[in-house]
Amino acid sequence: MTTHLTEQPQKTRLKWVDIGINLTNRRYAKDRQQVIDRAQKNGVDKLIITGTSVSESEQALALAQSRPGILFATAGCHPHDAKSLDNEGMAKLERLAKQPAVVAIGECGLDFNRNFSPPTKQIEAFEKQLELAIALQKPLFLHERDAFDTQFSILKQYREQIGDAVIHCFTSDKHKLAKYLDLNLYIGVTGWICDERRGQDLYQAVAFIPDDRLMLETDGPYLTPRNLSPKPTDNRNEPQYLPHIAQTVANARNQSLQHLSDISYTNSCRFFNLS
Template sequence: MATADTDAFLPEALQFRPSAPLIDIGANLTHESFGRDLEAVIERAQAAQVTTMIVTGTDLAHAEQAVALAKQYSGLYATAGVHPHDASHWNDDLSRSMAALHAMPEVVAVGECGLDFNRNFSTPQQQERAFEAQLALAVESGLPLFLHERDAGQRMREILHAWRDDISQAVVHCFTADRDTLFGYLDLDLHIGLTGWICDERRGHHLRSLVSDIPLTRLMVETDCPYLLPRNLPAKLKGRRHEPALLPWIAREIAQWYGISDAALGAATTQTAQRFFRLPTTPLEE
């Protein structure tokens, strides 16, 4: 349980404890903004019933840091991959380093990897090369995939279709695209991760009509913190940093648009995440 000092960081109105544990499948806890108070952040998350967090590894350094955190803190796990922004750095040495990380028990998925044709910090050709190399690593390790896609839905589906019989499972994290893209991913038997984007009436309203089309056995929830602070919070935070303790507010918003209770949404997404990442069963807390 969090101490008074750690609780004080969140206004009382934001200290929402759901009835069942939640799993945050995408938390960038290696981000520098968490450097000063990470232990308190984890305590606040646990007090909010966010009992398990998957720490995202987006390049070699951050994947190694994610593994280190997973070794240090109970309830934390790691992914290991190269984000499409950094795809230009892919080489044989990096491939070997990633394969070594994938063999560690703390690593539960290959990624964050995929395609991002919105900014093209790496060229599309470099992105596709690094993505397919990481698909091969996922096949080799047997681990599920933690995927990133932005403005590249058609090409992503084409590549995944070619690999689908060989990879185990995959989740498109922080899904923000349209109905056709969603149905294309579901047709490939992929999982979908939803963030606080759905809480943003300026740009996420289209997701609200799509939520109920996602089977609960394919749906997971995430913060993508420190980014994407949800706009449905009933009180303001000092600063704009998002953190896992706020995941219950995202789950509540998703449940509202799904048309089910918070408890039902939380229980279903937790069970789905446990199966997907092959995590120990999280018992209901008193």
């Protein structure tokens, strides 16, 4: 008698995109390639390297070009550096943004927390980058801290012209989330949600993000998940921890990790036009 074995279904491999990683940061200088390799081993297939100034955007592009199909970059000027963004800098950002490996304009927006650049300069730099995104038809990678009302007003004014945009590292509550969703923006969630001290508003709000508007990021080397065990001795965040962040998000949304992987990966690839 022949015994027929029932073939067990293959478990689908979980895949992730880290949509915001500051991989040019000097804290990765000694082991940058190993950081990328560890990310790959943990299912983080694609990494978007954040450009925060003209020089950082140049470095982000060069790094992205070293591992095509895995690394991508943004080109932009963080509000902290807005005071130094002149016409020459904008021309350089435009040239960078036209490169295929650059998949979004940013990190740009407003940050009135410390005002390293005067608010007027931040608004000027932000609007110039919005106009660049419109001209090149590139999505926007947005930053906002303690500047919600002003930033929301500007985005609402430009909303008919700009394409897709993601609020990177969203950390706020259901009220502000609803306002951003009214503008049909995507929402990026980081390890902030893993902090039981200050992440409770986000933990409660994340369940209200529609499946087709959610993306995940580490924002490394910052925002190391507080509930990570064991914690890295240098407290440095890196993309290999994205699945850990994802599990916390999945718990908050009462969804399976597989479902979260599917939707966040699909959203990220669609948003950034990744192959």
